[in-house]
Amino acid sequence: MTAAFTFALKARDGAAxxxxxxxxxxxxxxxxxxxxxxxxxxxxxxxxxVAAAGADIILxxxxxxxxxxxxxxxxxxxxxxxxxxxxKPILTDSGGYQVMSLAxxxxxxxDGVTFRSHLDGTPIHLTPERAIEVQCLLGADIxxxxxxxxxxxxxxxxxxxxxDLSMRWAERSKAAFRQMSAPGQALFGIVQGSxxxxxxxxxxxxxxxMDFPGYAVGGLAVGEGQEAMFDMVDVTTAFLPxxxxxxxxxxGTPLDIVGAVARGIxxxxxxxxxxxxxxxxxxxxxxxxxxxxxxxxEDLRPLDPESACPAARYSxxxxxxxxxSGEILGAMLVTYANVQFYQELMARARAAIAEGxxxxxxxxxxRRYAAGQGGG
Numbered sequence: 277m278t279a280a281f282t283f284a285l286k287a288r289d290g291a292a293x294x295x296x297x298x299x300x301x302x303x304x305x306x307x308x309x310x311x312x313x314x315x316x317x318x319x320x321x322x323x324x325x326v327a328a329a330g331a332d333i334i335l336x337x338x339x340x341x342x343x344x345x346x347x348x349x350x351x352x353x354x355x356x357x358x359x360x361x362x363x364k365p366i367l368t369d370s371g372g373y374q375v376m377s378l379a380x381x382x383x384x385x386x387d388g389v390t391f392r393s394h395l396d397g398t399p400i401h402l403t404p405e406r407a408i409e410v411q412c413l414l415g416a417d418i419x420x421x422x423x424x425x426x427x428x429x430x431x432x433x434x435x436x437x438x439x440d441l442s443m444r445w446a447e448r449s450k451a452a453f454r455q456m457s458a459p460g461q462a463l464f465g466i467v468q469g470s471x472x473x474x475x476x477x478x479x480x481x482x483x484x485x486m487d488f489p490g491y492a493v494g495g496l497a498v499g500e501g502q503e504a505m506f507d508m509v510d511v512t513t514a515f516l517p518x519x520x521x522x523x524x525x526x527x528g529t530p531l532d533i534v535g536a537v538a539r540g541i542x543x544x545x546x547x548x549x550x551x552x553x554x555x556x557x558x559x560x561x562x563x564x565x566x567x568x569x570x571x572x573x574e575d576l577r578p579l580d581p582e583s584a585c586p587a588a589r590y591s592x593x594x595x596x597x598x599x600x601s602g603e604i605l606g607a608m609l610v611t612y613a614n615v616q617f618y619q620e621l622m623a624r625a626r627a628a629i630a631e632g633x634x635x636x637x638x639x640x641x642x643r644r645y646a647a648g649q650g651g652g
Contacts, residue, residue: 281417281462281489283521289634291513291540294626297521299417300460301357301365304332306521306542307625309533309618310367312550315340316350316360319550320604320611323361329585329612330619332364333418335545338410339371343393343400347413355415367545368416370407370449372423372442372466372494373526384424386441404448408463412456419457420492421449423466428498435470442468443482450486464490464523471504473511480515491516492523493541497532506535513540530559530621534641537625538634549618553611556599560617563645565592567610572596585616 278298287294297304311318311326314337318326326334336356341347350359357363374382374391382391388403407422423442426435446465453463465483469475483491493512496505509524516522523543524536533544549559556567561582565572572592579595580588587609598606621641628637 278460280460283490283519285518287630289629289632290538292537292625292629292634293540293542294629295521295542297365299365299462301363301417302332304365304543305622305626307533307537307622307629308332308543309622310335310543310545311615311618312337312545312547313360313362313366314547315344316356318615320554320608321550321615325612326362326615327364329616330623331615334362334364334366336366336368336414336416337371338368338407338414338420339374339391339402341368341414342371342402342410343395347410351413351415355413357415365417366415367418367523367543368411368414368420369525370411370420370422370466371402372407372420373425384441386444388422388445389424404445405452408449408452408456412453412458412461415458417461418490419453419461419463421446421463421465421488423468423494425498426468426470426495428470428495428500430470432472432475435468435472435475438470439468439475439479442466443479446483446486450488462489464488464492464521466492466494466525467512467516468495469508470495471500471508473508476508476511477515480512484515484517488520490521490523492525494525496524497526497528497546502532502535505532506539509536509539509541529645530618530641531645533618533621534625534638537629538638549614550611553614554607556595556606556610558595558610558617559614560588561620561644567592567595567599567606569596579610579613580617583613583617583620585613585620587612588616 282298285295295306313334391400404422411419422445424438426438465488467479469479521542524541558565560580575592628634
């Protein structure tokens, strides 16, 4: 295994890309979906089961972990990997999304953002330098530059002010990373610009000049709709280098992912498979299945006969009972089935790209999920 961060493209099918990221902690096959482990846990799952489901990498959250249990504490205990029993790569976000999502609790300035903790109201100052320091204390293999995730909708003027600030913060993030990071770690820049094509181009060009080892497309999946999101992905990827991985942040549904892969995206994360699992909604090869529905009360078919996941072997009737009863096992089983479905989705996407049939694969997924509610 390499001692450095590297990325190699293995095949293309149209704009869809098959690749391999190598890190000191292991390989990441792309296109890749990263289960979200916000607070050092992929909710309702053992780390071993996340790995068994096929995940090469997971995501942790800088903001939440710096509040509890604290970045210094995790660093003292040996880093996030050992802390949560995960020995594969970890990507951490920078806290930039919380700049938007916790808008009522924060104040933005040139230096950084002052939050009031959502836990106890304690003021916390997060700067690009501190965001990198926290990610280094956590020991993240892939780290994100600190940015402001521009809210939607916003005016051109608001988007421009936010974009320019994020670009200045990206330079400071890179300088801090150069001082604090360990060998083999990588820092990605984040393209912003809301739904304004010229700003997306400007942001991408600015970050490429800074020469990051990977680039994220941020500020999407925040209410703009799938068509606008895909438009901005098309605009952005046109200005990103072919030899660096591309990460679409916070996306998304199976069809969002399939469409974004077709537009040249390599990496994804989203809380959807775990959050939906906790609420009784399953993603299957037959479409979405809402296990709260009474139609499944006496349905003895397995949740998903196409899936290799052990949790998908349980009957819909039993899972319906667990979900309706509020049993913890229901959340665990449906989450496991969803996380593995997303990994199987990525595995089939990679195979389709390698075999030059990605267009047919995408059409098949559109058919399976067109009705929204599926699985009989």
